[in-house]
Amino acid sequence: MTTIAISVDAGWKEICAVDDIPVLGSRLVKAERGGDIAIFRNAENEVFALHDKCPHKQGPLSQGIVHGRQVTCPLHSWKIELDSGNAVAPDVGCTKSFEVKVEGGKVLLKV
Numbered sequence: 001m002t003t004i005a006i007s008v009d010a011g012w013k014e015i016c017a018v019d020d021i022p023v024l025g026s027r028l029v030k031a032e033r034g035g036d037i038a039i040f041r042n043a044e045n046e047v048f049a050l051h052d053k054c055p056h057k058q059g060p061l062s063q064g065i066v067h068g069r070q071v072t073c074p075l076h077s078w079k080i081e082l083d084s085g086n087a088v089a090p091d092v093g094c095t096k097s098f099e100v101k102v103e104g105g106k107v108l109l110k111v
Contacts, residue, residue, distance in 0.1 A: 012101075012108040015039060018047060021107065026062040026071075028052060029109065037098055038062035039107060040071060040082055047107055048082035049100040055080075055093030 021027045021041040029037040029049075036052040038061050046069070052062045059075030070079045070088065079088040085097040099110035 011111070013111050015107045015109050018045065018102050018105055018107050021047065024066040026064075026066070028062045031111075036062070037109065038071075039100065039109070040066050042066055042069060042082065046082075047100050047102055049098035049109055050080065050082065050085050051096040051098075053095055054078055055085075055087055055095050056091065061095065 015029060016027060018041065021039060023041055023043055025041060027039045029039060031037060038050050038052040040048045050061055052060055054061055054073040054075065056073065056078045057075055059073040061071050061073060061080060063074045064071040069082050071082055072079050078091050080086070080095060081088060083097065085095040087093045101108050
């Protein structure tokens with residue numbers, strides 16, 4: 001996990017190069033307000049962005065294990081869908097997801 005700081009403004013913000021996010025890993029974006037955002041990259045090089053808090057006990061999802069299109073929270077092993085932020089059944093809950101895209105090898109976050 002790597003931490004970077006951004007300002008929260010309307011529009012898209014360049015976060016990093018997609019290659020700066022380890023495969024099956026994450027990068028943490030420090031927001032001025034609203035909480036940190038975890039940027040994930042899976043084995044298929046898809047990129048996702050979630051609020052860095054598990055809906056269960058607020059565990060740091062950025063420190064979780066990425067597998068497929070899910071991340072497992074490091075605190076209590078809840079599985080969270082990377083595209084929606086929804087907990088996988090039988091668990092119930094949701095963390096906020098954010099729009100993210102890759103253009104020209106750069107990761108852009110909608111803020």
